[in-house]
Amino acid sequence: MAEMRVQIVAPSGVIYDHRASMVSARAIDGDISILPNHTPIILPLTIHAVRIKRISIDAEDWVAVNGGVLEVRNNVCSIVADSAERARDIDIERAFEEKHRAEESMKRLSGIKANLEYKRASISLHKALNRINVSKNKRV
Known part of the structure; x- marks a missing residue:
């Protein structure tokens, strides 16, 4: 092979x-x-x-x-x-906390989407969701 x-x-x-x-x-x-x-x-x-x-x-x-x-x-x-x-190394609780913080920041900044802080929160949310999705594929 x-x-x-x-x-x-x-x-x-x-x-x-x-x-x-x-x-x-x-x-x-x-x-x-x-x-x-x-x-x-x-x-x-x-x-x-x-x-x-x-x-x-x-x-x-x-x-x-x-x-x-x-x-x-x-x-x-x-x-x-x-x-x-x-x-196998992802701390799922921490990933969900990061997701929640990012969502809260995006809600707070939703009226000013061109804002750099909003973009950073959006990237943080995407990273947290990626970690959560990958964590579902752990091998024992």
């Missing part, structure tokens, strides 16, 4: 490093799936889940990625993320 190495790095360090048969992510232009022997490519990523089909355990891993860049070259798929968190 063909395989590639998948590495996800964030400012906090290495988040993920395993062999895989497929990676799915969301680039700014839309969803992409990467298979072994993919043509070299560099893409900017949005806030979304990255799904990785592992070789060694025949399972999928999920990582919440909050923007960054995906690069594929020589059967290595590297993601340098603004921030990233594996499903």
Whole structure:
């Protein structure tokens, strides 16, 4: 079976490093799936889940990625993320608290949507929802 190495790095360090048969992510232009022997490519990523089909355990891993860049070259798929968190590491209570704070900020600022604070709250909400969705795909 063909395989590639998948590495996800964030400012906090290495988040993920395993062999895989497929990676799915969301680039700014839309969803992409990467298979072994993919043509070299560099893409900017949005806030979304990255799904990785592992070789060694025949399972999928999920990582919440909050923007960054995906690069594929020589059967290595590297993601340098603004921030990233594996499903098993997500503190779901904290994610719901962040979601609630972001929603409250957006309600408070709803009359002035061009406001920078409103945009920040919207991004925070999107990140919290991404973490909540990814956390539902935890493996025991």
